[in-house]
Amino acid sequence: MRGINHVRLREVREQRKISLRQLAAQVGMSAALISQVERGVTAPSLETLRKLAQALDEPLFNLLDEPEERRVAVVRRERRLRLLPPDGAVAYARISPGFGRLEVLEGVLQPGDSSSPAPWGHPSEECAVVLEGDLNVLVEGEVHSLSAGDSIYFDSRLPHLYRNDSQHRTVYIVAITPPSY
Amino acid sequence: MRGINHVRLREVREQRKISLRQLAAQVGMSAALISQVERGVTAPSLETLRKLAQALDEPLFNLLDEPEERRVAVVRRERRLRLLPPDGAVAYARISPGFGRLEVLEGVLQPGDSSSPAPWGHPSEECAVVLEGDLNVLVEGEVHSLSAGDSIYFDSRLPHLYRNDSQHRTVYIVAITPPSY
DNA sequence: GTACGCGTAAAGTCACACTTAACGAGGTGA
DNA sequence: TCACCTCGTTAAGTGTGACTTTACGCGTAC
Incomplete structure (x- = not known):
């Protein structure tokens, strides 16, 4: 169900053992929103994402789930x-x-x-x-x-x-x- | 005037020598929007930003203008x-x-x-x-x-x-x- | 029990991310 | 000098979706 707007938020938040409401309070937004964002129901604004990244002390681009080539390459x-x-x-x-x-x-x-x-x-x-x-x-x-x-x-x-x-x-x-x- | 929402779009686009309208046509949005985004008048949605990044063949996070410490550090x-x-x-x-x-x-x-x-x-x-x-x-x-x-x-x-x-x-x-x- | 905490769901609203259209400034050729 | 490009900018208007509040269901601790 991960849509095109998916951001690796939940992963990071859970790692930090922070609850939705805690995080929400910290950045001054509703817990419901974060829940929606985490499940890809709603796309966050850049501004919102920035605040979250800051609160979680993660570089912003780290939250962006870019499609990657999961490849391994050896160069001799x-x-x-x-x-x-x-x-x-x-x-x-x-x-x-x-x-x-x-x-x-x-x-x-x-x-x-x-x-x-x-x-x-x-x-x-x-x-x-x-x-x-x-x-x-x-x-x-x-x-x-x-x-x-x-x-x-x-x-x-x-x-x-x-x-x-x-x-x-x-x-x-x-x-x-x-x-x- | 670079607001908190600034993205390094213009820089990249001009480097590629693509005009506003060209880029707009390519990604299917209005030229005016790109202009607004470039000048920080309006914040782009994540979705928009993604499309632009793709059209410019730049990784998304490359367009995000994070505040950097412009420092030089030497480690002996x-x-x-x-x-x-x-x-x-x-x-x-x-x-x-x-x-x-x-x-x-x-x-x-x-x-x-x-x-x-x-x-x-x-x-x-x-x-x-x-x-x-x-x-x-x-x-x-x-x-x-x-x-x-x-x-x-x-x-x-x-x-x-x-x-x-x-x-x-x-x-x-x-x-x-x-x-x- | 009831009173917390958690994440989720539903419903409503207002900002703002978008559009279209018109504008002024350069450039170019007839 | 026109007319006619194309550039980026501006202004005004609109619809949607990013947000809020409120309420729900579940687990767990006392």
Whole structure:
């Protein structure tokens, strides 16, 4: 009976062991509404959904029950997609399969090279870990120096750039969500 | 003027170089509505938003403009949070800072050890890359054997488990979105 | 018993998510 | 200079469905 408007509310609420009325009181709406929403009888407004997400301390998009491809994909090292850099600086290989909400890349930077000619932003979040060598990450004009094992996390919308200012090659892994590279 | 109901529609639509009327025709709604939604004059229904997301080929949650902490966080190798495994098998270290939509972990498995006593699922997607050694990943009962450099991607809701069936230690990195470990 | 709590059902109402239609501003070609 | 596109915006009007209140049935504790 799960309609097109289904949201994963009940699941989350029950996990928190909160009753309908408790939750309703907390967000200032009627318990009946939440019941209706949980059973897909009524579609909640965005505003309502936001309030619920906040009360449950869940990111909003976590309540949205998107149809997913429940697939498993293995990518072998030698089958990785090599991303040709627009201007030949960084060598990126895509570790993730190319679908899903998550993109993982391996970047290799030779001394002096950088991931792009100029800092730029895209609407995602990313986290990079250095596997080998040293890496300078420019975010919003500020330089962060990382060594092997260090990581950096930032909102990708801030203009950014990876650069190898050392004398040896640098290898790092970047995880991006949602994919926008 | 961006209200509480703001959705990142215009941004995405303009990027695709689609006009209001084109998009409206495509999803079968009026251009005026889209204009109103884009400017935050009117809040779209979930249903409407879903249609738009589909037409633009964007995941729904990508259109939702959640208030973000536009922060940059660096985590040094020695400052990583060590996650104590519930039952002492895997040694996880959190590479990501602990906020945001993305969680990145480094897992180390000694021979014979596994990430948890039994396969389990959580509502996310994850991608794992093997850095060192060999790794068996059980997803939905099926075993996938990975060597250094190989990776696997799957819907974390499928019951899964990481296991080291080899004679030497295994190191791997897992990226998870949204965080739910 | 009766008095809580739980989730559900039914019925009513008003906001607001939508429509259609008209508007002003650019651009383009005859 | 027209007329004639197309762009996004505005204004006004309407219907529906997202909400409320109230009442119900069930379990459980005292």
